[in-house]
Amino acid sequence: MAYVGRFAPSPTGPLHAGSLLTAVASFLHARQADGEWLVRIEDIDPPREVPGAADEILRALEALDLTWDRSVLYQRQRLDVYADAVRRLVDQGLAFACRCSRSTIRAQTAEPGARVGYPGTCRELGLPADDAAVRMRVDAPWDSFEDGLQGRYDAPRSAGYEDYVIRRRDGLPAYHLAVVIDDAFQGVTTIVRGHDLLECVPAQRHLQAALGLPHPRYYHVPVLVGPTGQKLSKQTGARAIDTRDPSREAFAALERLGATPPAELEGARPAELWAWAIEHWDIERLRGVAAIPIGD
Ligand SMILES: [Zn+2]
Structure with a gap:
């Protein structure tokens, strides 16, 4: 190739x-x-x-x-392409809209035994994606991978494997x-x-x-x-x-x-x-x- x-x-x-x-x-x-x-x-x-x-x-x-x-x-000239991808991922159930503010997430994750990172609050709510952030559903720990220079990389356990943002609340792609x-x-x-x-x-x-x-x-x-x-x-x-x-x-x-x-x-x-x-x-x-x- x-x-x-x-x-x-x-x-x-x-x-x-x-x-x-x-x-x-x-x-x-x-x-x-x-x-x-x-x-x-x-x-x-x-x-x-x-x-x-x-x-x-x-x-x-x-x-x-x-x-x-x-x-x-x-x-900047490709915002439509990113928006299409977000729509597709939401339609497929691989991503979801999230209305949580930073402070709500901080409060939720501070509880003992809480999941690291985003606690999954909006996952099953089926919120409209129009003016909300959009997150990917992540159901398993991150895969490790082999970097060409740094060798095998495993995400630190403390980093969790949270539902990461792919579109920000202001509509811009992550x-x-x-x-x-x-x-x-x-x-x-x-x-x-x-x-x-x-x-x-x-x-x-x-x-x-x-x-x-x-x-x-x-x-x-x-x-x-x-x-x-x-x-x-x-x-x-x-x-x-x-x-x-x-x-x-x-x-x-x-x-x-x-x-x-x-x-x-x-x-x-x-x-x-x-x-x-x-x-x-x-x-x-x-x-x-x-x-x-x-x-x-
Ligand atoms: Zn949320």
Whole structure:
């Protein structure tokens, strides 16, 4: 099967060293496999989005010679597709409308012996799905799965296996739903993304099965962490990639991924660095690594 990989940022801020690391790892892995590398903008959470961030991310990828295949997919343009899937899952009895507020759920789950996570309150109520959240029914513990880098993953028992939300109360699709539908729509075979998303896989595999979609292969690469051990993000003060010095940014990303180019390539155009890196890429160097500390 031909390899299709992807980089799928949310436009919540500019590309920074942490998101660049994931972009580079997924790019190199796809190119080494002679595969396609797609870019998808996951713009389905307007309250968290920053105007202009999507364009800024794309311009940064271009400045870094991280060239993608096909046209960029914007999730905002696919809301009808997600809504159809929700309707189908409700009709099939695999999902149900839920009117619980966060505080009701908190109160219910605080009772001794209560189920972890969502207690199933609305499961059998047959509420109309129009202006309610929609949850998937989850009747068995999560399946374990084999990550390409992190090995066998079993969801911690404390995480439970709750009826997760696939459509929010405000009508917007939940992250799991949009991701799973679009990975299948774009024919993505292999997902290389940050370790912080490892815990999302059990629910996403559950949803793939419910929708009759194939399970892609997963490789969860380490995330960059700051001095306090927190994942590097806009919230923790990560600075934007310096697009005036793309060579240095590209070189630094490769070093962090354990793929240090020879000294004579220092200052070379990113495209030249990638050409070297595709040839020397060995994802095994990241096996079992969850986080890479960044000096500041
Ligand atoms: Zn409920």
